[in-house]
Amino acid sequence: MKYSLMRxxxxxxxxxxxxxxxxxxxxxFIRKYFKIITLEDFESRNKNTSESTPVCAxxxxxxxxxxxxxxxxxxxxxxxxxxxxxSPTRILQEKNFWFQDMGPYNSQSLKKIIEDxxxxxxxVTANYGCKNILKSLKIYDIEEIIxxxxxxxxxxxxxxxxxxHSQTKExxxxxxxxxxxxxxxxxxxxxEDDATALMEIKSSINELSTMIGQRIKYFxxxxxxxGLDFGQREINLLKVCEISLGFSTLNMTxxxxxxxxxxxxxxxSYGSTMFTLSKIIMGGHWDKLKGGESEKKQRHKIRKMIExxx
Ligand SMILES: [Zn+2]
Numbered sequence: 419m420k421y422s423l424m425r426x427x428x429x430x431x432x433x434x435x436x437x438x439x440x441x442x443x444x445x446x447f448i449r450k451y452f453k454i455i456t457l458e459d460f461e462s463r464n465k466n467t468s469e470s471t472p473v474c475a476x477x478x479x480x481x482x483x484x485x486x487x488x489x490x491x492x493x494x495x496x497x498x499x500x501x502x503x504x505s506p507t508r509i510l511q512e513k514n515f516w517f518q519d520m521g522p523y524n525s526q527s528l529k530k531i532i533e534d535x536x537x538x539x540x541x542v543t544a545n546y547g548c549k550n551i552l553k554s555l556k557i558y559d560i561e562e563i564i565x566x567x568x569x570x571x572x573x574x575x576x577x578x579x580x581x582x583h584s585q586t587k588e589x590x591x592x593x594x595x596x597x598x599x600x601x602x603x604x605x606x607x608x609x610e611d612d613a614t615a616l617m618e619i620k621s622s623i624n625e626l627s628t629m630i631g632q633r634i635k636y637f638x639x640x641x642x643x644x645g646l647d648f649g650q651r652e653i654n655l656l657k658v659c660e661i662s663l664g665f666s667t668l669n670m671t672x673x674x675x676x677x678x679x680x681x682x683x684x685x686x687s688y689g690s691t692m693f694t695l696s697k698i699i700m701g702g703h704w705d706k707l708k709g710g711e712s713e714k715k716q717r718h719k720i721r722k723m724i725e726x727x728x
Contacts, residue, residue: 426472426473426698427472427473427474427674428452428472428473428475428671428672428698429474429476429477429672429681430474430475430683430684431478431479431638431686432476432477432478432479432685433479433482433685433687434687435484435485436484437488440688441488441489441492443691444691445492445496448694452473452474453471453472453473454473454475454476454498454499455473455499456499456596457477457598457663459473459475460473460475460663461635461663475501476493476498476499476500476501477502477503477598477683478502479600480505480515480580481503481505481581481586482580482581483579483580483582483585485502485581490595493594493595497593498594499594499596501595501596502596503597503599503637503638504597504600505600505602505604506599506625506626506629507622508580508602508604509581509629510625512582514575514576514578514579515580515604516557516560516561516564516603517604518580519575519576520548522576523567523571524571527570527571528563528567529544529551532548532551532563535559535562535563536555536559536727539727546716546720550713550716550717551720553641554606554609554717554720554721554724555606555609557603557609557614557618560605561603583629586629586630587629587630590630590632596636597630598634598635598636598637598665599619599622599623599634599637600637600638600640601618601619601622601640602617602618602622602625604640605640606640606641606646606647607619607640607647607648607652608647608648608651608652612651615651615652616655619637619652619659620659623659623661634661635661635663636664637659637661637663637665639664639667641667642683643666643714644666644680646717653679653680656679662678663679664681665683666680666681666683667682667683667685668682668683669682669683670684671684684697684698
């Protein structure tokens with residue numbers, strides 16, 4: 419088993435960890451095989467070709483409150499480093515991301531609103547998931563659709579689910595936490611025009627830097643699928659903004675020849691240590707086996723369907 423992990427470099431991505439015991443078990447398991455390093459070390463180790471110890475880095479997207487409550491105390495206790503990718507305006511305004519708000523919505527009602535808003539035929543969204551449909555739109559349209567749902571169904575704003583400003587500042591002063599940017603509104607960057615894509619990236623980096631008084635060097639693309647959620651334009655924008663590492667959600671271990679602006683990450687949120695190990699060893703084959711390609715296929719179909727009504 420050790421042999422297959424030799425020379426491996428892995429970046430893990432987590433979102434909303436609710437179970438402290440699961441996370442502690444994961445850490446105990448992973449520490450047997452990997453050295454857990456900071457992204458700063460990850461970056462500098464890239465230059466060292468004789469590296470043979472398996473190393474990994476932990477990243478967390480979106481900045482869920484559960485990170486502060488459950489994960490941060492564990493990391494602090496054990497002295498384990500991690501990076502948190504957040505959207506500073508959301509934190510300042512205490513506003514959830516669109517996908518958090520829509521979580522509990524009735525999908526039939528939401529689809530009706532989407533069909534009306536896009537002026538597409540009744541029932542044409544029947545075979546698609548709401549989240550995948552919204553991921554095919556611009557952030558402006560997504561927010562309008564969510565607002566229309568709230569109006570029509572007299573829905574109150576959901577409780578704020580992300581970390582607060584003071585928690586962000588507190589964690590930024592800790593030795594174990596590094597912050598990276600994740601846009602301001604969590605758009606699917608590839609859907610946006612040039613100006614919006616630049617603004618979403620640049621302002622999230624600048625505002626986060628002001629908030630915590632540190633230079634921001636890392637960025638995670640929202641949703642993170644190359645070719646679907648981001649492309650060469652976004653990579654160029656990160657370079658312009660002096661970001662040194664950009665992270666995708668391609669489910670694979672890292673290989674030195676890969677670009678620093680599309681670093682793959684293995685996503686975990688549940689499962690046994692065997693499951694974790696399988697994901698590390700199988701890398702990209704995992705998605706094919708488990709049907710992880712389906713979001714891609716579905717979103718291509720949705721895009722075509724919407725375009726056919728224009
Ligand atoms: Zn995200």
